[in-house]
Amino acid sequence: MPRCDVLVIGSGLCGLMAARTVAQTGARVALVATGAGRYAQSPGWIHKPTTDAAQALQAFQSWSAEAGCAFATGTENRLLLPDILGNTEELCMAPLRMALADVRSAADTMIVGIEGLTSFDAAFVAERLNGRDTQYRAARIVLPCALGTPVTTARIASCFDRDARFRADLARALRKAGSGCTRVLMPGVLGILSDHVLLNEFASAVGVELGELATHSPSAPALRVQQRLEHSLARSGVEMNCGYPATEFLHDGTRVIGARLATPGNGRCIYAQTTLFAAGSTSRLKASPCAGLVVAAAYDNTADQIAAGMDAAQCALQGED
């Protein structure tokens, strides 16, 4: 029966990186996942690693640029970005638009909130950040289309994706709100399907440096990265099966030869030379390394997850289980 070389279980940062690393060698890869994983529900940053991740992070950075969701590493190779409580986080890298919110910037900044988006308060963030050298001001814009109240980041992002008129009107409103400043920071709502080309065009229409701030879930920038990376994998030939969890490993004797998905009916089986488990603690599957099965190390740290994905992929390629 049709078989792939490597079956990757999990589409968080670890699984995505593992799939990418294997796919680059030309091997046949299938990826299965229930949902998008924890990264897609996080603000979207990549933290400073606790393990040796330099090589993996470099590979990730070039991949994300190629996929249309470039990451930036900031001045002195670090970023200082505000979180939703107005605390500053030191990070390794972040999506380009988010990296522009670095608190070390000397720019005269306007933080812009959106009427109806009650999970973000521009005045709150500005007041929190105003202990430091730069002065932050706050403003609020009314959305150019009637989305009703309250509105979520997901709905605004969806509108941004679908409606060019909305984007034009939004750029105009931001331009007005940011006049007299050199930088505008707004909650991350600039679409989920958008790529950096579209965002650069949008930013030029606004006319000043335009950065995205971390928001409460759902975080559009993180979902955007997830979308772009999954797209990139699909374009490079990875068979993407998202939506159903893997519920059991398939065995031939003691060797793992694939996994069964919880699809309707008997559950679809996917067979692979090597199965790579990268689904962390949220999967119901209990995975311990054995013949045919590589288990990626599970971390909470995003950078470590990327490195673990690359490591696991290398194990799988070498035929080590």
Next chain:
Amino acid sequence: MERTQVVVIGGGATGAGILWDLTLRGMDAILLEQGDVANGATGRCHGLLHSGARYVVKDQHAAAECLAENRILKHIAPHAIEDGGGMFVECTGDDPSFSAAWQKAAEAIALPHTHLNAGEARALEPELASAIRGAFTTPDAHVDVFRLVLANLEAAVNRGARYHTYAKVVALLRSGDRVAGVRCLDTRTGEVYEIGCEMVINAGGGWAQNVAAMARIDVPVRCDKGTLLVLHHRLSQRVLHRCRMPGDADILVPAGPVCILGTSSMTVPGPDGLSISQDEINALIATGSEMVPALREARILRAFCGVRPLYQSRATASRGGREISRGYHLIDHAREDGVHGFVSIIGGKLTTYRLMAQAVTDHVARTLGNSAACTTDTTPLRATAADTARHALDAPLVAKMRTRLGTQAEQLLQRIDQRPELGEVVCECELVTRAELEHTLSTENPLHAETIADIGRRTRLGFGPCQGTYCGYKAMLTGYHMHRWTADQAAHEFEQYMAERWKGQSAVERGKQAEQCGISHALYPALRSEEESADAQV
């Protein structure tokens, strides 16, 4: 110096009940609570309104008291009670002679019950194990403990009583052999002030010993810890109780969208600094799943514990926690210790709080020369709200608001009609609107919240699966927006709130809840607290 007739120390069910009873009888009183309402045992229990069925074999007198109070509370505070009824389940393996003894004892105190066979029981409660012999229905119910305490306080305040939260009594003022007042510390501002009075009532629960010590009196309180779990989702419609001698993990109480499993019993040195071990959690699930197998797979939202403050006379000092009577004891320090103007009330159960309050107030009234009789058994805690016009909100939302707020709901519904953005549902799990959130934070509201956790106790915001990750944040922004807090204060407030929410979840991080915790931690990275689980409020 502020003056009053009576100072009540302790804002749990007992203290609140006493404040209401005193006020109804025309006595002037102030209640002082060191934390927020229901800070101690009241806020850390099942929320079970006993029918007496649990005690009927071991202690018929206690059971009869429970049964009577069960009826009274359903009459005076129906808005705080989910009267779904209860089921005493005979599991195979449980002693059949206990069932027979139970039935006989239930008949003796006229506890309403009917027997169901296994099939009938499981038809009503599909999550029951297949290995059951049958069940008895009982009038047990779930009571929202915060709503109950707040109802007593609100009713008292509306008639002129006063109460202060975050007010810690640090000394008793003496005048010879009398207690003449208290010295109090506002734990949020650091201000110290004094209140003069004729009588001090020590309703401090687990802290009663500390309060009595301020008069150099030893009141023996044994702190018995019970651990409980909050699980998603509502696995039963009724209170499910194991039909056997009272033991661990034999009660499951449905509480809105969740259910609460408990409990255990172990002696601890005091009410503070408690922790929960993984073994305790596993033991609760193991025993509970004998009655309801789905508990094994259910998502545990959080673990919490509290202490039962049990009266320990010298005679019972050597017995275990469950052996000591759950009855209450009124200690008249004038008679026992020669200290006038000071009484302590120890022990008791949530279900009989009103009876305890009555006993204390009877004594205090006599001492102060007040001859009014107790009417708390017949006086509803809240005037019933007339059903008025339809509103822009969905019916279930409106119904929930009316249950929580009573007559206040109409005012808020009108505000929402005028400003639709106030109809935003901030907490999806408990259907808390922005209007209600602002009302809870408004300093014009005599029961207003000081912290985000206080908001939770008044509206149940944050009690569902997200444990405050989303709604707590919006609540924080609302407090900032209403100028209750500066941005820095608001951020600090939220940090403290999340730290407490995480403490209760760190012990139960597995499966879906682990995922939720992961999301929560990613959103607030600066707040990662230590991994050890300490005591946490629901």
